[in-house]
Amino acid sequence: xxxLEQSPQFLSIQEGENLTVYCNSSSVFSSLxxxxxxxxxxxxxxxxxxxxxxxxxxxxxxxxxxxxxxxSSLHITAAQPGDTGLYLCAGGKRNRDDKIIFGKGTRLHILx
Amino acid sequence: GAGVSxxxxxxxxxxxxxxxxxxxxxxxxxxxxxxxxxxxxxxxxLTYFQNEAQLDKSGLPSDRFFAxxxxxxxxxxxIQRTQQEDSxxxxxxxxxxxxxxxxDGDTQYFGPGTRLTVL
Numbered sequence: 001x002x003x004l005e006q007s008p009q010f011l012s013i014q015e016g017e018n019l020t021v022y023c024n025s026s027s028v029f030s031s032l033x034x035x036x037x038x039x040x041x042x043x044x045x046x047x048x049x050x051x052x053x054x055x056x057x058x059x060x061x062x063x064x065x066x067x068x069x070x071x072s073s074l075h076i077t078a079a080q081p082g083d084t085g086l087y088l089c090a091g092g093k094r095n096r097d098d099k100i101i102f103g104k105g106t107r108l109h110i111l112x
Numbered sequence: 113g114a115g116v117s118x119x120x121x122x123x124x125x126x127x128x129x130x131x132x133x134x135x136x137x138x139x140x141x142x143x144x145x146x147x148x149x150x151x152x153x154x155x156x157x158l159t160y161f162q163n164e165a166q167l168d169k170s171g172l173p174s175d176r177f178f179a180x181x182x183x184x185x186x187x188x189x190x191i192q193r194t195q196q197e198d199s200x201x202x203x204x205x206x207x208x209x210x211x212x213x214x215x216d217g218d219t220q221y222f223g224p225g226t227r228l229t230v231l
Binding site for chain 1: 116145147152153154155156157160168170171203205218219220221222223224225
């Protein structure tokens, strides 16, 4: 069974602080995606990483895929209240029989 | 709009009732996925279609759950004899293609979900 463990489960920090959330697995994935989900909405894709060691930046968000393609991190610089939401990682494989596996998510709350 | 739509957005059912949840994927998207998301959890895979073919239904929790996509576009997830443990948000996602190895084609676009509450 492939599992994606996300940590921390919950994080509440002050506006302006930096934070990192993690997504770990014992399985190798060909790609890993990060989504953000707001209440009452479906997840929205933020980024896909596919190469071991890859780093992608999206404004104040930095995503990294581990060298072994088993783990990933999301770092947010100078968090803002608009960053509040549920951050989900999902791993996929290049195999038509494999489905994307989601982690349980990190619920982030940025206090103004 | 051009996104994935789902209806109804909210459904309250009495235990034992049958429900049908509809998903309208993005036009032209080949792949369609159904997920179940319990409160405080990430989405869990239920089933997957490529056009009208249901290629994977390994995530359906019981034979009370049934999904179809007869014309390769709109999909319906049906739950028979609903139970309280079926209460969750049911998410639908579509992607352009799943199997061609194209990174962009793999991107899944989610609908807003249907929140099902079984009393």
